[in-house]
Amino acid sequence: MRVLSVAGITGSGKTTIIENIITELTKRRYSVGSIKEIHYEKFAIDEEGTNTDRHYKAGADLVTARGYFETDILYKKRLSVQDILRQYDHDYVVLEGVEDFFVPKIISAHNIEEIEAKLDETVFAISGRISNEIEEYQGIPVINTITNIDQMVDLIEQKVFPALPNLPEKCCGTCGYSCKELTGEILRGERDRNDCPIGSENSVQLKVDGHEIDMVPFVQDILRNAVEGVVKELDGYKKNARIEITIGDKNGTSR
Amino acid sequence: MRVLSVAGITGSGKTTIIENIITELTKRRYSVGSIKEIHYEKFAIDEEGTNTDRHYKAGADLVTARGYFETDILYKKRLSVQDILRQYDHDYVVLEGVEDFFVPKIISAHNIEEIEAKLDETVFAISGRISNEIEEYQGIPVINTITNIDQMVDLIEQKVFPALPNLPEKCCGTCGYSCKELTGEILRGERDRNDCPIGSENSVQLKVDGHEIDMVPFVQDILRNAVEGVVKELDGYKKNARIEITIGDKNGTSR
Numbered sequence: 001m002r003v004l005s006v007a008g009i010t011g012s013g014k015t016t017i018i019e020n021i022i023t024e025l026t027k028r029r030y031s032v033g034s035i036k037e038i039h040y041e042k043f044a045i046d047e048e049g050t051n052t053d054r055h056y057k058a059g060a061d062l063v064t065a066r067g068y069f070e071t072d073i074l075y076k077k078r079l080s081v082q083d084i085l086r087q088y089d090h091d092y093v094v095l096e097g098v099e100d101f102f103v104p105k106i107i108s109a110h111n112i113e114e115i116e117a118k119l120d121e122t123v124f125a126i127s128g129r130i131s132n133e134i135e136e137y138q139g140i141p142v143i144n145t146i147t148n149i150d151q152m153v154d155l156i157e158q159k160v161f162p163a164l165p166n167l168p169e170k171c172c173g174t175c176g177y178s179c180k181e182l183t184g185e186i187l188r189g190e191r192d193r194n195d196c197p198i199g200s201e202n203s204v205q206l207k208v209d210g211h212e213i214d215m216v217p218f219v220q221d222i223l224r225n226a227v228e229g230v231v232k233e234l235d236g237y238k239k240n241a242r243i244e245i246t247i248g249d250k251n252g253t254s255r
Numbered sequence: 256m257r258v259l260s261v262a263g264i265t266g267s268g269k270t271t272i273i274e275n276i277i278t279e280l281t282k283r284r285y286s287v288g289s290i291k292e293i294h295y296e297k298f299a300i301d302e303e304g305t306n307t308d309r310h311y312k313a314g315a316d317l318v319t320a321r322g323y324f325e326t327d328i329l330y331k332k333r334l335s336v337q338d339i340l341r342q343y344d345h346d347y348v349v350l351e352g353v354e355d356f357f358v359p360k361i362i363s364a365h366n367i368e369e370i371e372a373k374l375d376e377t378v379f380a381i382s383g384r385i386s387n388e389i390e391e392y393q394g395i396p397v398i399n400t401i402t403n404i405d406q407m408v409d410l411i412e413q414k415v416f417p418a419l420p421n422l423p424e425k426c427c428g429t430c431g432y433s434c435k436e437l438t439g440e441i442l443r444g445e446r447d448r449n450d451c452p453i454g455s456e457n458s459v460q461l462k463v464d465g466h467e468i469d470m471v472p473f474v475q476d477i478l479r480n481a482v483e484g485v486v487k488e489l490d491g492y493k494k495n496a497r498i499e500i501t502i503g504d505k506n507g508t509s510r
Contacts, residue, residue: 015306019313026314033317034310043322045300051270051351055289058274059281060349062288064339067298071334072327073342079326084319086491087328087342094315096306206486207499209341213491224502226481231461236468240503244462247479248497 001088003163004156005095006127007118008108010039013128017108018094020145024153030091035084037097046074082166086211092160102180104160104187106152112137121184124159125152161186165198165214172198172216256343258418259411260350261382262373263363265294268383272363273349275400279408285346290339292352301329337421344493347415357435359415359442361407367392376439379414380407416441416448 006014006021018034025032046053052063056076065072081101085093095101108128109115115126115137126137131144143152164179165172175182175195185191197203197217204220206213215223227245231237261269261276273289280287301308307318311331320327336356340348350356363383364370370381370392381392386399398407419434420427430437430450440446459475461468470478482500486492 015309019309022310022313022315032315033319034307034315035319035321036307036310038320038322041323043320044325045320045327052289052291054270054274055277055291055349055351058277060277060287060289062343062345064288064290064342065293065298065300066290066333066336066339066353067293068296068333069331070299071330071332071339072300073330073339075326075328076324077326078321078323081321084321084326084328087319088317090317094310096310098321205499205501206489207497208486208491208493209496210499211491213486213489215489219485219489223482223485223500226485227478227500227502230474230478230481231463231468234461234463234468234470234474236463236466238464241464242462243500243502244460244465245478245482245500246458246460246497247482247499248458248495 001085001090001093001163002160003085003093003095003101003103004160005098005101005103005105005122006108007097007099007105008128009114009117012108012110012114014096014108017106017127017145018096020149021094021153021156024149025092025156028153028157031089033088033090033093035081035093035095035098037095037099039097045072082214085163092156093163101163101166102178102183103163104183120180122180122187124187125155127152159187161193164196167198167214167216174217256340256345256348256417257415258340258348258350258356258358259415260353260356260358260360260377261363262352262354262360263383264369264372267363267365267369269351269363272361272382272400273351275404276349276408276411279404280347280411283408283412286344287347287349288343288345289349289351290336290353292350292354294352300327340418344496347411348418356418356421357433357438358418359438375435377435377442379442380410382407414442419448419451 006018008014022032052065055063061076063074081098102122104124105122106125106127107115107118107123109126110129123140126140126142127145131142134142136142141155145152164182166179169178174197177185182191182196186193198214204224206215227243231243261273263269277287307320310318316331318329336353357377359379360377361380361382362370362373362378364381365384378395381395381397382400386397389397391397396410400407419437421434424433429452432440437446437451441448459479461470482498486498
């Protein structure tokens with residue numbers, strides 16, 4: 001999944017930029033999901049006194065409201081972006097106002113000061129009101145998404161890559177960078193996505209109940225050795241063969 | 256996961272019964288989740304014009320609002336109960352007003368007519384206003400959850416079992432019953448949960464370069480133990496979850 005982020009102060013036009021990007025991406029036949037960070041301490045999507053709110057207040061910590069045309073899964077805690085993304089299976093996911101997950105970023109700004117406040121190595125485009133005044137800032141294209149959405153989405157197609165795992169450096173560090181730094185290196189063309197061993201070709205993929213679990217190379221190796229240690233004793237095994245294992249029934253939600 | 260359902264007409268007191276059950280289950284140290292069916296065509300949890308609503312209207316079909324204390328994952332379609340339950344990892348999940356997933360059921364009713372309207376083989380208890388008048392109906396206990404919640408939750412602990420897969424009979428039928436019928440048989444003690452082969456532990460599938468490798472149960476157990484020994488140490492693992500592993504090829508990678 002390719003993930004990008006739009007950052008900027010409140011009122012800088014983030015949502016409008018995202019609307020334009022999503023509209024154009026879907027026009028180009030991509031599936032799109034989004035994640036919106038809400039910086040408002042009292043945010044609560046459910047209203048006081050609804051049945052679901054009553055379930056929650058009685059002690060249910062995960063409550064779903066299912067209607068005829070929507071299904072709202074309400075976690076009563078803040079999930080990590082990694083955990084949220086496990087629910088997604090889209091070509092592109094757009095993050096609005098998320099500060100703790102590093103992916104290629106578009107800044108939305110009125111002026112140079114607002115650009116400077118959000119500028120880092122992950123920025124590959126700038127948009128918002130400032131795009132009426134300049135076309136480029138420190139080598140980064142400044143694009144108006146109302147008049148020039150094609151240029152912006154061409155750039156997204158060219159620049160945005162499958163998200164890095166955003167593991168803490170202490171847990172991985174295999175590539176020699178943090179995920180934030182590697183994002184910058186990839187955007188500048190000095191490294192590429194395969195420099196991250198997680199999600200690249202020779203890796204071990206693990207899904208639990210359909211959700212992908214990231215593993216650092218060390219853990220991938222343990223799992224590969226554990227599996228191959230058994231499987232290589234069986235008739236039909238070939239060295240370097242692709243191995244697929246499924247434990248649990250295909251339809252099982254609820255063993 | 257043990258799943259139970261509370262059914263009854265609007266105003267019969269379903270939510271109050273569920274509040275009492277959830278409160279008592281959490282007092283007994285169980286984790287509890289819930290799913291509420293909303294029979295209201297215009298139901299929409301998100302308000303018109305919010306940023307997340309704007310993302311959706313631009314074309315994002317999965318939108319998450321993340322606040323400081325909650326995370327709301329908003330699917331713009333009706334999910335099956337099976338799909339919703341994949342997000343849960345709780346001791347008990349309580350369904351309110353769900354009609355299309357068969358699990359042990361409590362009827363909430365004012366009177367005999369309302370009982371009759373919802374009565375089938377999956378009913379193991381009755382509650383609501385009628386519990387002020389009778390203590391038993393056709394052999395089924397009638398329990399007031401305000402004055403007698405202990406009795407109700409004792410009964411839940413005794414009767415409610417890990418949910419059947421609720422597969423269409425055409426796709427399975429291995430046990431000789433529909434999942435609804437088997438639910439009734441288990442509640443009456445004539446069958447038990449192990450009569451359903453799905454969710455049984457005996458299902459490890461192995462493919463090498465796409466070809467299925469048969470394993471006697473003994474070897475299945477060795478492979479399962481090798482895999483689970485590693486995987487259970489990872490974030491994201493859930494007991495009895497379906498596990499899928501792919502080693503040695505990029506095709507399995509959804510990134």
